[in-house]
Each structure stands twice: as C-alpha cells, then as structure tokens.
Amino acid sequence: MSKTPTVWPLSGFGDEIDPDPAVQAAVLLALGASHIEVRSAWGTNVSELEPEQVARLKEILDEKGLKVSAVASPIGKVDISLPVEHELERLRQIISVARGLDAKYVRIFSFFRAEHRSAEDIRGDVLVRMAALAALAEESGVVLLHENEKGIYGDTPQRVLDIMESVNSPALRIAWDNANFVQVGVKPFTEGYAMLRTYLEYFQVKDALSTTGEVVPSGQGDGELDATIAALAADGYSGFASLEPHLASAHELGGFSGPVAFGVAARAFAALAAKNGVELS
Numbered sequence: 636m637s638k639t640p641t642v643w644p645l646s647g648f649g650d651e652i653d654p655d656p657a658v659q660a661a662v663l664l665a666l667g668a669s670h671i672e673v674r675s676a677w678g679t680n681v682s683e684l685e686p687e688q689v690a691r692l693k694e695i696l697d698e699k700g701l702k703v704s705a706v707a708s709p710i711g712k713v714d715i716s717l718p719v720e721h722e723l724e725r726l727r728q729i730i731s732v733a734r735g736l737d738a739k740y741v742r743i744f745s746f747f748r749a750e751h752r753s754a755e756d757i758r759g760d761v762l763v764r765m766a767a768l769a770a771l772a773e774e775s776g777v778v779l780l781h782e783n784e785k786g787i788y789g790d791t792p793q794r795v796l797d798i799m800e801s802v803n804s805p806a807l808r809i810a811w812d813n814a815n816f817v818q819v820g821v822k823p824f825t826e827g828y829a830m831l832r833t834y835l836e837y838f839q840v841k842d843a844l845s846t847t848g849e850v851v852p853s854g855q856g857d858g859e860l861d862a863t864i865a866a867l868a869a870d871g872y873s874g875f876a877s878l879e880p881h882l883a884s885a886h887e888l889g890g891f892s893g894p895v896a897f898g899v900a901a902r903a904f905a906a907l908a909a910k911n912g913v914e915l916s
Contacts, residue, residue, distance in 0.1 A: 641868045643838075643908070645901075645915040646670035646704035647878035652897050654678045656692050660699040662894045666901040669916055671696065672877045673736060674707035681706050681732050682725050689735035696736070703738040704875045705780060705810075705837065710768065711744035711787065715757045719767050726768055730775045740837060742780045742810050743768065745789035745798055754788055758797070761788040766802045773806035780810035780837045785818045792816070792827030799834045809834045812879070813858030814841035818848045824859035828866055838867065838876045840904050850881040852903035860904075864911045876915065878904060 645668040649659030656676045663671055673681060676692050684692070696703065708729045710722050726741070733741050745765060748757045765781075772779045781789055781798060789795045795809060809831055816823040828835075842856035843849060853860045880900035908915055 640914050641871075641873070641912055642914045642916050643873065643876045644669050644704065645878070646672050646875050647897070647901070648672045648674055648707060648880075650675040651878075651880060652894050656695045657699075658894075660696060660701050662897060663701060664699060666898060667905070667915060668878075668901075669702065670704035670875060670877075671701050672705050672707050672742075672879075673703055673732075673738070681708055681729055682710075684732055686731070686735070689732050693736055703733075703736040704877055705740035705742055706733045706736065706738050707742040709744075710741070710779075711746050711764070711781075712784070713747065715746040715748050715752075715760050715764075715788075719764050722764060723767055723771055726771055730772070730777055733777055739778055740780050740810075741772065741777050742782055742837075744782055744784050745787045745794075747786055748788070754794060757788060762798070762801050765798055765807065766804070769802050769804035769807040773804060777806070778836070779807045781807060782810040782839065783812055783815050785815055790815070790819045791821060792830050795827075796830055796834075799831075808836035810837040810839050811835050811863075812839040812841055813860055813863055814843035814850055814856065814881070817843040817845050817856065817858050820845070822857070822859060824862040824866065828863060832866075832870065835867075835872075837874055838863075838872070840876055840878045840900075841881060852880070852900050854903055854907050861907055861911070864907055864913060868911050868913050876904070876908070 649671045652659045652662045789798050813823040842851050842853050842858040842860050845857040
C-alpha cells in the first residue's frame with residue numbers, strides 16, 4: 636500500500652518580492668505557491684490598510700487564484716511600557732483586515748524591553764498583554780501566531796513555552812522561525828523542537844549563520860532546517876510553509892529580497908522539502 640504523500644501548502648511574504656500585490660502574486664504563483672502571507676501592500680503595513688485597500692487587495696488575489704495564509708502583523712513589536720490597550724486597538728484593526736482577506740492566522744510578537752530591564756522583569760507585563768490579545772482573538776475567531784524574534788520576550792524556546800503554557804489559549808500558537816532562533820544562539824531543532832512541537836502551527840522558512848546572524852537560503856545555514864523538515868514530516872505536520880527569505884535587506888518591520896533572491900530561497904527550500912518527501916502545493 637502506498638504511503639499518503641506529505642503535502643504542505645506553500646506561502647510567502649509577498650512584500651519581500653515587490654510592493655505591488657499583483658507582482659507579488661505573479662512571482663509566488665510562478666514559484667508554485669498557493670498562498671500569500673500579507674505584511675504590507677503598496678508599501679502600507681497591514682496595521683494601516685484602509686478598508687478600500689483591503690477590498691482591492693482581495694480582488695487582486697482572487698483574480699490570481701491566491702489565498703491568504705496569514706496576516707503578518709507588527710503587534711507586540713513595540714516596547715512593553717506601552718499600555719495594554721495600545722496593541723489591543725491595533726489588533727482590532729488587523730483582525731478586520733484578516734476578515735477581509737479570509738485569513739485565519741495573525742502573526743504577532745511578545746514585546747521589546749528597555750536595555751536596563753531583563754526578560755524576567757517584564758514577564759508579568761508580557762503575559763498580561765499576551766492573554767488580552769489572545770482573548771480578543773478567540774472572541775473574534777482568529778488564531779494568533781507568536782513568532783520567536785530576537786530581542787522580544789519570547790526569543791528563546793524556554794520563554795516561548797512559558798508564554799504558551801501561561802496564556803493557555805487555543806487562539807495563541809507558534810509561528811516557528813529557525814533563523815530567528817539561530818540569531819539568539821539557539822540550535823533550533825536540537826534545543827527547541829521537542830519542547831515546542833505541541834504548539835507549532837505555522838512554519839516560517841528562513842535559515843541563518845550562527846557566526847554572523849546573516850540570513851541565507853534554506854540548508855545553507857545553522858538553522859537545522861533539514862532536521863526540522865524531516866521531523867515535521869514524520870510528525871504529520873500539514874500546515875503552511877511560508878517563505879520569508881530576508882536575503883537583500885531587513886528592517887524593523889520586515890525584510891526585502893526581490894524576485895530573483897526570493898526565487899533562490901524558494902528553490903533551496905523546495906529541494907530540502909523534496910529530499911524529505913514533502914510536496915509543496
């Protein structure tokens with residue numbers, strides 16, 4: 636009896652290709668993707684898109700036949716000193732964007748801190764905010780995906796687990812990013828995978844060098860992408876794989892690759908996926 640193939644829907648950060656959603660969609664389709672992750676359109680971040688822009692974006696994606704895997708929001712990429720309501724208000728806006736794009740997932744972060752403050756210092760404030768955000772998401776029918784990003788509270792596997800266990804909400808799950816773990820001195824698969832797999836619901840595809848933190852195509856860095864893909868396939872993971880190459884430049888609210896570098900990243904990941912018996916669709 637033949638084994639059922641492992642198939643992961645392929646997505647990618649459209650704004651790493653070009654500011655124009657039509658160009659984003661064309662390149663993603665050419666690379667075999669069925670979905671797009673929306674962080675900005677026409678140079679405007681999702682937190683600031685007007686309803687008319689959201690409707691136009693949906694039209695463009697519908698015309699191309701692309702669905703939205705997630706809305707990549709900047710929620711939680713702010714200092715912990717801001718009041719709880721600051722990010723709740725922004726999340727309400729982003730949930731309206733997610734609804735307009737028929738997206739279930741919203742990517743978020745777990746707050747920066749001032750240099751003189753330790754992660755332990757801000758833990759209580761982080762958990763209050765993450766619980767409030769998760770409650771709003773649950774009430775609104777979306778799922779928040781916490782991305783492990785360097786410099787935020789949840790940048791190590793232990794602190795990501797702390798957030799998941801403490802908030803304990805079905806509306807808060809993990810967007811796993813190998814490269815970001817490398818950039819904080821973690822061996823992602825060896826030190827984090829078993830600990831966090833229960834909550835892992837979205838796979839952001841990025842690799843990095845441990846010596847410099849530089850982002851490189853999948854399999855060319857120290858992110859243990861090969862082992863991670865093999866384990867996810869063995870575990871029966873069937874969620875999204877979303878390309879976030881960051882190969883040309885990275886800035887606070889995102890990164891840029893351009894169509895050519897994005898293609899390099901996509902082909903590197905496709906080769907690793909195929910090696911591990913994963914089909915991308």
